[in-house]
Amino acid sequence: MTKEQRLQKRYSAEKRFKWYGIISICMALLFVALLVTKVLSEGTSAFVKSTIEIKLNFDQTALNLPEKPTTEDLNAIDFYSFAIDQILKTYPTSNRDEEKELIKLFTTDFEFEVKDFFLANTNLLNQTVSFKITASSDLDQLHKGNYAKNISEDRRKISNYQLKIYDHFIQNNKITKVFNVYFFTNGDSRNPEIAGIGGAMLGSFFSILVCLIISFPIALLAAVYLEEFAPKNKFTDFIEININNLAAVPSIVFGLLGLGILLNVFELPRSTSLVGGITLALMTLPRIIIPCRASLKAVPPSIREAALAVGASKVQSVIHHVVPLAMPGTLSGTIIGLAQALGETAPLLLIGMVAFVVQVPANPLDPSASLPIQVYLWSESAERGFVEKTSATIMILLGFLIIMNSIAVYARQKFEKKWI
Amino acid sequence: MKKLKLILPFALALLFSSYASARDQIKIVGSSTVYPYSTVVAERFGKSGKFKTPVIESTGTGGGMKLFCAGVGTQHPDITNASRDIKSSEKELCAKNGVKDIIEIVVGNDGIAFSHSLKAKDINFTKEQLWRALASEVEVNGKLVKNPYKKWSDIDKSLPNFDIKIMVPPPTSGTRDAWNALVMNKGCTKSAKSLFDARKEKSHEKACETLREDGLAIEAGENDTLIVNKLAADPEMFGLFGYSYLLANKDKIQASGIEGKKPSLESIQNYSYPVARPLYFYVKKAHIGVIPGIKEFLDEYTSTRAMGDRGYLGDIGLVPLSKEKYTATRNAATKLTTIN
Numbered sequence: 010m011t012k013e014q015r016l017q018k019r020y021s022a023e024k025r026f027k028w029y030g031i032i033s034i035c036m037a038l039l040f041v042a043l044l045v046t047k048v049l050s051e052g053t054s055a056f057v058k059s060t061i062e063i064k065l066n067f068d069q070t071a072l073n074l075p076e077k078p079t080t081e082d083l084n085a086i087d088f089y090s091f092a093i094d095q096i097l098k099t100y101p102t103s104n105r106d107e108e109k110e111l112i113k114l115f116t117t118d119f120e121f122e123v124k125d126f127f128l129a130n131t132n133l134l135n136q137t138v139s140f141k142i143t144a145s146s147d148l149d150q151l152h153k154g155n156y157a158k159n160i161s162e163d164r165r166k167i168s169n170y171q172l173k174i175y176d177h178f179i180q181n182n183k184i185t186k187v188f189n190v191y192f193f194t195n196g197d198s199r200n201p202e203i204a205g206i207g208g209a210m211l212g213s214f215f216s217i218l219v220c221l222i223i224s225f226p227i228a229l230l231a232a233v234y235l236e237e238f239a240p241k242n243k244f245t246d247f248i249e250i251n252i253n254n255l256a257a258v259p260s261i262v263f264g265l266l267g268l269g270i271l272l273n274v275f276e277l278p279r280s281t282s283l284v285g286g287i288t289l290a291l292m293t294l295p296r297i298i299i300p301c302r303a304s305l306k307a308v309p310p311s312i313r314e315a316a317l318a319v320g321a322s323k324v325q326s327v328i329h330h331v332v333p334l335a336m337p338g339t340l341s342g343t344i345i346g347l348a349q350a351l352g353e354t355a356p357l358l359l360i361g362m363v364a365f366v367v368q369v370p371a372n373p374l375d376p377s378a379s380l381p382i383q384v385y386l387w388s389e390s391a392e393r394g395f396v397e398k399t400s401a402t403i404m405i406l407l408g409f410l411i412i413m414n415s416i417a418v419y420a421r422q423k424f425e426k427k428w429i
Numbered sequence: 430m431k432k433l434k435l436i437l438p439f440a441l442a443l444l445f446s447s448y449a450s451a452r453d454q455i456k457i458v459g460s461s462t463v464y465p466y467s468t469v470v471a472e473r474f475g476k477s478g479k480f481k482t483p484v485i486e487s488t489g490t491g492g493g494m495k496l497f498c499a500g501v502g503t504q505h506p507d508i509t510n511a512s513r514d515i516k517s518s519e520k521e522l523c524a525k526n527g528v529k530d531i532i533e534i535v536v537g538n539d540g541i542a543f544s545h546s547l548k549a550k551d552i553n554f555t556k557e558q559l560w561r562a563l564a565s566e567v568e569v570n571g572k573l574v575k576n577p578y579k580k581w582s583d584i585d586k587s588l589p590n591f592d593i594k595i596m597v598p599p600p601t602s603g604t605r606d607a608w609n610a611l612v613m614n615k616g617c618t619k620s621a622k623s624l625f626d627a628r629k630e631k632s633h634e635k636a637c638e639t640l641r642e643d644g645l646a647i648e649a650g651e652n653d654t655l656i657v658n659k660l661a662a663d664p665e666m667f668g669l670f671g672y673s674y675l676l677a678n679k680d681k682i683q684a685s686g687i688e689g690k691k692p693s694l695e696s697i698q699n700y701s702y703p704v705a706r707p708l709y710f711y712v713k714k715a716h717i718g719v720i721p722g723i724k725e726f727l728d729e730y731t732s733t734r735a736m737g738d739r740g741y742l743g744d745i746g747l748v749p750l751s752k753e754k755y756t757a758t759r760n761a762a763t764k765l766t767t768i769n
Binding site for chain 2: 121156157160163164165166198199200272276278279280361363364365366367368376386388389390391392393396
C-alpha cells in the first residue's frame with residue numbers, strides 16, 4: 010500500500026465515523042419525534058371539552074323558594090330535579106328510556122355545575138339565562154371524532170337516538186368546545202369529563218417540596234464535609250464508593266425502604282406526599298451529593314488559600330468563598346435530581362401512592378397521587394375518554410421536566426465562573 | 430432556642446402519629462379488577478357530602494389481602510377488594526394478627542372475554558381447544574408432547590387457518606387465576622391429567638395451567654388498553670380481559686364464543702358462560718365505628734341503584750348478582766354478618 014493510499018484510507022475512516030455519529034443523532038431525534046407526535050396528536054384534544062348550551066329558568070316556584078329566600082333556603086334547593094327538568098326541555102322525549110338517554114349526554118355532575126353557577130349568581134333569580142353544561146365523555150369523544158358513527162348500533166357507545174339528539178344540538182349550534190378548566194383543577198374521577206390532574210399536580214408539588222427540604226441541606230453538608238474537611242483515608246474512600254453505589258440503586262429499592270421504615274416503624278400515614286417526599290429524598294440524596302462534590306472540587310485551591318492567608322478560618326473560607334462559588338453547579342445538580350424524582354413512580358408504588366384520590370390534597374399529610382402515577386392509572390382505565398387525558402398528562406409532565414432542566418442549564422451557564 | 434431545636438423533631442413526630450390515629454377517610458386496597466367499581470361507588474359516596482371520599486389503592490388481590498390482614502388499627506386498611514374469595518391461608522394470617530371479624534360482600538359477577546378484532550370472522554371455541562392452544566404440554570395420541578400446534582387449524586380442521594397468537598395477562602393478575610381455574614384446568618383432557626399425574630413432577634393442576642413459552646402466548650402486562658389496541662390492529666390476534674373492557678371497546682373488538690356461549694349480562698349472571706366468576710370485597714368489622722362512614726359506604730355499595738339490575742355499576746360492565754345472591758349480600762352488608 011502506498012503512502013497516498015494509506016492516507017486515503019484514514020480520511021475515509023474519519024468520514025465514516027462522522028456519519029455514524031450523525032446517524033445516531035438522527036435516530037435519537039426520530040424516536041423523540043415519534044414520542045412527541047404521538048403524545049401531541051392524542052393529547053391536545055384533552056385541553057378542550059365539549060359543552061352543551063341549555064336554557065336555565067331560575068323560576069322561584071320551580072326552585073321551591075319562599076318569597077324572600079335566606080341562604081339556608083338557597084342551599085336546600087333540590088338542584089338535581091331542577092337541572093333534570095331543564096335538561097329535558099332541550100329535546101322532546103316520549104318515554105323514560107329516552108329521557109335517560111338524553112340525560113346521559115350530560116356530565117354526571119350537572120347538578121353541581123348548576124348549583125355552583127346559581128349560588129354564585131343569586132341575582133339571576135326569576136330570570137332565564139343560557140348556560141353551558143359540560144357534555145358527557147361519550148358525547149365529547151363523539152364530537153371530537155374519536156368514535157366511529159358508521160357502525161351498527163350495538164357496537165357503539167352512543168345509541169341511534171342519542172345520535173339524533175346530537176345532530177339536533179349540532180344544527181342549533183348548542184355544542185361548543187371550551188377550554189377544559191377541570192383538567193387542571195379537579196382531582197381524579199371515574200368520569201373522564203370531570204377528571205383532572207389538579208390533585209396529582211399538587212401531590213407532585215408537595216412531594217418535591219418535601220424532597221427538596223430534606224435532601225438539599227443534607228446533600229450540601231455531606232458534600233462540603235467530604236470535599237473540604239474529611240481526611241483522605243480508607244474510611245472516606247469507602248463512603249465515597251457507597252455514595253456512588255447508592256446513586257445507581259434501582260429506585261424501587263428505596264420504595265421498599267420507605268415501606269419498611271417510614272410506614273411500618275414510624276407509622277406515618279400511607280399514600281401521603283410527605284412519605285412520598287421522604288422516600289424520594291432518600292433516592293435523590295446521593296444523586297445530589299455527587300454533582301455538589303464535583304462543583305466544590307471545581308473551585309480552584311487558590312481561593313481557599315487566599316482566604317486562609319488573610320486570616321479566615323477554615324469554616325469561613327468554605328462558607329464565605331467556596332460554597333457560594335460552587336452554588337451554580339450545586340443548584341443545577343439539585344434541580345436535575347429533583348426532575349428525576351418528579352418522574353419517578355416505582356418507589357411511590359410501594360408506599361401506597363398509586364391510589365384513586367378524588368379530593369385535591371391541601372397539605373402533605375393528605376392522601377394524594379402524583380403526575381406519573383396519574384398517567385399510569387389512566388392508561389389502565391377502560392373508558393375511551395381517558396386515552397387523551399393520559400397523553401395530556403404526559404405533556405404536562407414533560408413540560409415541567411423541560412422547564413426544570415432548562416433552569417438548571419441556564420443557571421449553570423449564567424452564573425458559573427470560568428477559571429482560567 | 431437550642432431547646433426548641435431539640436423539641437421540634439419530637440413535636441413533629443407526635444403530630445404525625447396523632448394524625449395517623451385520627452384517620453377520617455376509608456382506606457381500600459386490593460384487586461385491580463374490582464378497582465373500577467369501587468372507585469365509582471367511592472366517588473358517588475364522597476359527593477353525597479357527609480363523608481370524605483375513600484382512598485382506593487390498586488394492589489392486586491394477593492397484595493391487598495396481605496395489607497388487610499396485617500392488623501387492626503387505623504394504620505391498616507379497612508376494606509380489601511378481591512377477584513376471588515379469601516384463601517384459608519389468608520384467613521389464618523388475619524386471625525394471627527387479630528383480624529377476626531371479617532364481612533364478605535359479593536359485589537357482582539365478571540366474565541373473562543376471549544376476544545379479537547371486529548374485522549375478523551366470529552369463531553366458537555371449546556375449552557379443550559383453548560387449552561390446546563395455550564398449554565405448554567399437551568397429549569397427542571396418548572403421549573405428552575411439547576405443544577406442537579402452530580396454527581388454529583392444527584388443533585381442529587374447523588378452526589381458521591392462521592397462526593395462534595394470544596395475548597395473556599401476567600401470572601400475578603386475578604384474571605389469569607380465573608382463566609387458569611375455569612379454562613386451562615377444565616379444558617385439560619382427562620388422559621393428559623392422568624399422564625401428568627403418572628409423571629409425578631408437579632400436580633396436574635399446575636401442569637395444565639403452565640402456558641407455552643414458544644412465543645405464541647404473549648404475556649402483555651396488566652395494561653388492557655394496550656391489548657385492545659393490538660387486537661384492533663391485528664385481526665389474527667386474540668386476547669383475554671374482563672367483560673368491562675369488552676363493553677367499553679365494543680366498537681373495536683368482539684368476543685368469541687366459548688362452548689357455544691358468548692359473554693353477555695345473562696350468560697355471566699347465571700354462569701352459563703363458562704368463564705364467569707364472582708367478585709368480592711372484605712370489610713374489617715373492628716373498624717366500623719372507628720373510621721366514620723364504613724357502614725354508610727357498605728349501604729351505598731350494596732344499594733339497588735349501585736348493584737341492582739339497572740344500577741350504575743352495571744353501566745360500566747359489572748354483571749349484577751342474581752336475586753337470591755343479591756338478597757344474601759345485602760343482608761350481610763346491613764346486618765354486618767361475619768364469615769368465620
